[in-house]
Amino acid sequence: MQESREVRGRTVEEATERALEELGLRRDQVELTVIRKGKTGFFGLGSEEAAVLVRPLKQNSEEPTEAIEPNEEIDTAALAKEVLEDLLRLMNLDATVEVTACLEGEAQDAKSISLDVKGDDLGVLIGRRGETLASLQYIVRLIVARYQRAKVPISIDVEGYKQRRYGMLRELAVRLAQKVKTTGQSTVLEPMPPDERRIVHLALSISPDVTTQSIGEGEVRKVAIVPRKH
Amino acid sequence: MGGNMKELVEYIARSIVTIPDEVSVNEETNSDSIVLKLQVAAEDRGRVIGKQGKVAQAMRTLLRIAAIREGTRVQLEIM
Numbered sequence: 001m002q003e004s005r006e007v008r009g010r011t012v013e014e015a016t017e018r019a020l021e022e023l024g025l026r027r028d029q030v031e032l033t034v035i036r037k038g039k040t041g042f043f044g045l046g047s048e049e050a051a052v053l054v055r056p057l058k059q060n061s062e063e064p065t066e067a068i069e070p071n072e073e074i075d076t077a078a079l080a081k082e083v084l085e086d087l088l089r090l091m092n093l094d095a096t097v098e099v100t101a102c103l104e105g106e107a108q109d110a111k112s113i114s115l116d117v118k119g120d121d122l123g124v125l126i127g128r129r130g131e132t133l134a135s136l137q138y139i140v141r142l143i144v145a146r147y148q149r150a151k152v153p154i155s156i157d158v159e160g161y162k163q164r165r166y167g168m169l170r171e172l173a174v175r176l177a178q179k180v181k182t183t184g185q186s187t188v189l190e191p192m193p194p195d196e197r198r199i200v201h202l203a204l205s206i207s208p209d210v211t212t213q214s215i216g217e218g219e220v221r222k223v224a225i226v227p228r229k230h
Numbered sequence: 231m232g233g234n235m236k237e238l239v240e241y242i243a244r245s246i247v248t249i250p251d252e253v254s255v256n257e258e259t260n261s262d263s264i265v266l267k268l269q270v271a272a273e274d275r276g277r278v279i280g281k282q283g284k285v286a287q288a289m290r291t292l293l294r295i296a297a298i299r300e301g302t303r304v305q306l307e308i309m
């Protein structure tokens with residue numbers, strides 16, 4: 001079980017968003033306590049950061065119990081693998097699926113499942129900025145959740161694409177943080193999906209020089225790296 | 231062709247609805263594209279569309295990949 005953590009932001013909403021991104025959870029999967037509401041101030045004068053305390057709730061507690069009990073005997077990883085294989089076959093893709101160890105930086109959970117798709121010419125499965133891969137992952141999660149009557153975190157990678165991308169993002173984050181520190185100017189990364197924003201937040205969460213925040217909505221949501229005030 | 235694309239939609243829809251028996255997909259083939267018409271029980275419509283159309287959008291993304299492989303274009307309509 002993860003412990004509660006305190007996260008700050010300009011507003012309560014922003015702090016909450018960040019906390020959820022860092023934990024890789026949704027709003028309904030955490031218990032939220034507002035510590036400080038924060039003040040916007042005037043042109044940044046007299047502003048005060050908002051702070052929230054988030055505590056991850058136990059998995060599945062939000063799922064209403066239905067007539068059929070979750071079938072514990074079915075190995076969820078095997079089920080997820082089978083569903084993914086079925087989908088790939090129906091998409092006419094020649095690929096195999098391997099159950100792998102958890103990706104570094106993914107939501108840490110004993111039940112979390114990682115699958116890697118292997119094969120030739122799978123760029124099409126990744127799509128622009130990983131959009132196709134995100135859709136595939138979404139559908140597999142939906143189907144497995146339906147069968148298991150519980151939400152299971154499933155992460156799908158294609159030929160190590162996410163691993164490489166996460167590594168690249170971490171390096172980029174550290175490099176940009178250095179630049180922000182020396183120039184004193186904030187910088188904004190290109191729009192990224194939630195899992196990638198989370199990697200950036202995490203990479204810089206211990207930085208003494210900068211803080212990070214997500215700005216923008218939906219598809220164009222991106223991470224800003226801001227110098228820490230001393 | 232497009233047999234697999236129809237199957238793909240059927241597979242996904244049947245796996246996420248509450249009444250799989252009421253899932254049907256009709257296929258209309260035009261000269262250069264295929265239209266797939268997905269029908270589900272009234273109470274399951276929301277499940278195949280999803281919040282802000284997220285499920286439908288994800289299905290369309292996967293269909294597009296299958297269509298590229300078959301050298302055609304595909305359109306998914308939810309009836």
